[in-house]
Amino acid sequence: MVLEYRSVEELNYYGSDLNKFMNEKCSKLMTVNNIDIVQYKRSKNILRIIESKHMNEKIPFSQKEVLEKFSKVFKFVNNDKDLDFPTLEVYIIKGNYPYNNVIIYDLINNNIKKINDINIFKKFCNFECDYNDL
16 A cells, blocks of 8 residues: 555655654654564563564664663563563564575674574574574
8 A cells, every 4th residue: 555645765764654754853863763573472471572684784873772772671671580571582683585594683692693494484483492492
């Protein structure tokens, strides 16, 4: 569906109308980011934030900065065993469709994994295996 008031280029550039509004009408003295994926697997009690990039795409400094701030808070929450809260995860995933080769950056634990098997990556995306088991 193409919205008449937005060009195809705008639809590709801005993740939402609100992103466009903030870019055009709000202060430039802040970072505004669009997060690609939030997953929650109730049966495993895991909540993930994932930023997706193409294999050769750079992640802007401001976007990485925001994700790292989430990671610090999430690590603190994960380490507090008294909280009744899901395990929190933050990843940057680099790859190109159909994702035969991907790199997964775990920002909470500062780890990098390279996956060269679409089936293993699919298991990770379906919460059928943990990051540490990749």
